Amino acid sequence: MSSPFHLAFIFNFTPDDWQGPFGSGGRPWDGKFHTEVAQALERACFDYVIIEDKLMVPESYGGSAEAVLKQAMVAPKHDPVPLAVAMGLATRSLGIVATLSTMAYPPFMTARLSSTMDSMLGGRFGWNIVTSAEDLAAQNFGLDVLPPREVRYEMADEYVDVVKQLFESWDKDAVVIDRDEGVYADHTKVRPVHFKGKHFSVRGPLNTVPSPQHRPAFVQAGASPRGRRFAARNADSIIAIGSGVESMREFRDDVRRHAAEAGRDPDEIKVLFCVTPTLGETLEEAEAKQARMVASPRFTQNILAQISSLTEIDFMQFALDEPLPRKLVTNGEQGSLDKFQQWGSGKTLRQLAVDGAGGLVSSVELIGTPDQVADRMGEIMEEVGGDGFMITTPLLRLNRRYIAEVTDGLVPALQRRGLTRSVYTPGATLRENLREF
Numbered sequence: 272m273s274s275p276f277h278l279a280f281i282f283n284f285t286p287d288d289w290q291g292p293f294g295s296g297g298r299p300w301d302g303k304f305h306t307e308v309a310q311a312l313e314r315a316c317f318d319y320v321i322i323e324d325k326l327m328v329p330e331s332y333g334g335s336a337e338a339v340l341k342q343a344m345v346a347p348k349h350d351p352v353p354l355a356v357a358m359g360l361a362t363r364s365l366g367i368v369a370t371l372s373t374m375a376y377p378p379f380m381t382a383r384l385s386s387t388m389d390s391m392l393g394g395r396f397g398w399n400i401v402t403s404a405e406d407l408a409a410q411n412f413g414l415d416v417l418p419p420r421e422v423r424y425e426m427a428d429e430y431v432d433v434v435k436q437l438f439e440s441w442d443k444d445a446v447v448i449d450r451d452e453g454v455y456a457d458h459t460k461v462r463p464v465h466f467k468g469k470h471f472s473v474r475g476p477l478n479t480v481p482s483p484q485h486r487p488a489f490v491q492a493g494a495s496p497r498g499r500r501f502a503a504r505n506a507d508s509i510i511a512i513g514s515g516v517e518s519m520r521e522f523r524d525d526v527r528r529h530a531a532e533a534g535r536d537p538d539e540i541k542v543l544f545c546v547t548p549t550l551g552e553t554l555e556e557a558e559a560k561q562a563r564m565v566a567s568p569r570f571t572q573n574i575l576a577q578i579s580s581l582t583e584i585d586f587m588q589f590a591l592d593e594p595l596p597r598k599l600v601t602n603g604e605q606g607s608l609d610k611f612q613q614w615g616s617g618k619t620l621r622q623l624a625v626d627g628a629g630g631l632v633s634s635v636e637l638i639g640t641p642d643q644v645a646d647r648m649g650e651i652m653e654e655v656g657g658d659g660f661m662i663t664t665p666l667l668r669l670n671r672r673y674i675a676e677v678t679d680g681l682v683p684a685l686q687r688r689g690l691t692r693s694v695y696t697p698g699a700t701l702r703e704n705l706r707e708f
Contacts, residue, residue: 275708276652277659278682278691279366279543280312281321281510284349288670295671300349302357308674309358312365315678316692318659318704319366320358321399321490321510322351326375327407329580333587338576342569344666345580352384359392366701368397368490373430374423375403375412379473381430382437385487386479394483394700399490400505402427404603405583420602424497429468431489431505436464438486440476456480488701494606503529507705508541510661512610513634519544519655541658541705547665548637548644550676557638564665565625573666574624582608591621633663641676645684652690 287304289297295304312320328346332338339345355369369388371381381398389396402423403409409417417423445460464475492510493502502509503526511526513519527537551557564570575586582601589595598614611623618626635651637644648660662677664670685691696707 274652274657275690275692276648276657277318277508277541277543277705277708278315278662278685279319279321279368279508279659280308280317280662280677281323281545282308282664282669283323283667284351284354285345285347286343286668288666288668288673289343291670293670293672294668297343302354305354305669306358306361308669309362309365309367311674311678313362315682316686316695317365317682318692319368319395319397319488319490319508319701321368321397321661322354322370323399324348324351324370324372324401325405325408325580326372326403326411327405329405329576329583330407331583331585332576332579334585338572339580342573342576344573344576352388355388355396356391359388359395362395364395364695364699364704366395366397366488366704367392368399368488368701370399370401372401372403372408373427374409374414374417377473378430378433378471379437379475379477382434382477383479385434386438386477386482389482389484389487390480394702396482396484397488397490397507397701399492399510400427400431401492404581404601406602407583417602420495420605421497424501426470427501428504429470433464433466433468433471433473435486436466437473437475437477438481440464441479441481443481443485446480484700484702488705492606494604494609498606499526500529500533502526503535503540504533506540507702508543511542511544511634512606513544514610514613515635516651516654519634519651523656523658539706543659543661544634544655545661545663546635546637546648547633547663548677548681549665550639550641550644550680552640554639554643557640561638570666571621571624575620577667578607578611584608586620589620592619594619595623641680641684644681645688645690648685649688649690 286297287294287299309320328336329339330336351369355367359367385398406416442460446456447454461476466473488507489505490508491502491506493499511522523542530537530540549557549561579586581604583603594617599612601608686693
C-alpha cells in the first residue's frame, strides 16, 4: 500500500464559474460561497486551502483589460485576508493560507498580520510568500517596473529573515498574566530586533503576543532555479507544477537537495503538485466533460488571457494555428510560461491552450472515475516519492459541482485506499499537520 500523502486546494477570491449552472451567479463578494467551499474541504480533511492573489487589473492580452474583465479572468479579485478570517472562523481544523506580497506589505505589517491571524485561527494560518511578478502591480506601489527576478529573490530572502526575527522578538513564554503581581507580559522577554539590511530596516519588536505556531506556516511556489533555492530555504510547503511524473520527481529531489544544503531536514518540506482532476461516473463521461470544456466558444481566449496576465506577454500577437515563433522569456512567472509554451514540442498555440485546460497548472492528466483517478494519484506519489497534491479548478474557477466531485467522490476513494487522512489530529496546528507524515 502507498504511503499517505497531503492534500491542499487553491482558489482566488474572484467570481466563480458565473456562466455555468453550478456556480453562485458571479456575486461571491460576501465570502459565503468560498467559506462553504472551505467547510467542504475540511469535511474531506484537506491540510489547507490557499487564497491566491494578484494586485492589478491585467492589460497584457491585446494591450487592454477588455478580455480579463469581460470574462472575469484574473480580475475582479478581492483581498484574501478578510476572506481568510471568514473561512478560518467557520472551520476548526483546516489550514488557511493567504497570499501576502513582499512588494506590497512592509515586513512589520506581514509579521503583525500573520501573528494576529494565527492567534485568531488557533495555529492554522499560513503565509503564501510571493514577490509579485507584474509591472502593472509594481506601478500600484510607486514603482515603474519590477526589479529583475534575481533582485526580487534577494530582497525576499532578506524580507523573510526580518519577519522571522520579528516573530522571535517575543519569547514563547513572554506572556505570564500574573494577576497577583499585576504583570501581563515580562518585559525582559520582549526585545527590538534592530534589523538593518541592504533592502529593509526594522526596529521591532512586534506588538502582538506569540501565536500558537509562533510563526505561521510558510508556503511558496518557486519554479525557477533561484525560486527553488528560496523555497527550500524557507517553506514548510511548496506549490509545484510538473510536466509529467519524471519532471515532478526531479523537482522534488532538487528542492530536497537544496534544503539539505541549507541545513534543513528535507522531510520538513512538503512539495504539493498542482493537478486538476476531471471526474465522471465513467471514464467516457469524464473524457466527454473535458472535451466539452475545450470546445467551449471562449475557451482559447480565456486560457490565453490568463497566461498573458501571468507572464505580461501578449499572446494575441501570435497565430493560433502555428507554433510559437521563439522561446519566450519573462520577468514575470517564468515557471508558468515554461509549463505553457512546451518549447520544442512543435504544438500550435491553440494546442498549447488545450494543454492548459487545467488552469495552466496541472502537472499530470487525471481523467476518469473517482476510483480510477485515486489509483493513479497513488501510483504517481509512489513514483515521485511524496508529498502530495494541490487541487486546482478548471480555468481557475470554482463551482459547486466540481467541489462536490472532489470532496464527496475523489477524496473518499483516496481515503478508502489509505492515501489521505480521514481525521485530523485534535488540536494540531497547520505545521504539525504537515509534518505528521
